[in-house]
Amino acid sequence: EAQVTQNPRYLITVTGKKLTVTCSQNMNHEYMSWYRQDPGLGLRQIYYSMNVEVTDKGDVPEGYKVSRKEKRNFPLILESPSPNQTSLYFCASSLSGGNQPQHFGDGTRLSIL
């Protein structure tokens, strides 16, 4: 089954403790992206990757890092999480570029205390 898998689905942690949210897709998609969803703000793009080893900032990249060492994986790294990064995070992938229909994961709810 074609899917985008995020882990963990839920995480409660403390300020400053490094964490990684993994994202994996099995559709051989070139494009992957991370979003955060906050009430009243919709989804805001954090980082995206057009292909392996190619990453670019979205609208809200501060406090986040990403890497794209292989096509199927696109982890989101919070080196020193802060409470304002408490949010619902979505990973998405598409065949190529933001033009193409994106397949979204089921989301990761992060709470930073």
Place this chain on the structure above:
Amino acid sequence: GQQLNQSPQSMFIQEGEDVSMNCTSSSIFNTWLWYKQDPGEGPVLLIALYKAGELTSNGRLTAQFGITRKDSFLNISASIPSDVGIYFCAGRGGTSYGKLTFGQGTILTVHP
């Protein structure tokens, strides 16, 4: 960055009624996408629009890419209870094929 204004923020309607929501941008977009999000899940693509003036249907859903390239609307005809959810517009503008901007969402409630 680019901003999208989506309205209305929420709608409460009776089953069978038609629904209309729209998005406007401060700048030109080259692509408009409409997504629906069910509770506890990621957004799912409903309709994609690639040309100014384009009108596209998907069952009871119809969406249009505005002539000015700064707006788009989504209509749902004869709503049913399973239409409940959050609807998002999203747009891609400029020369970046990777950057996607989402509207704030429209929360739709349908009363049986």
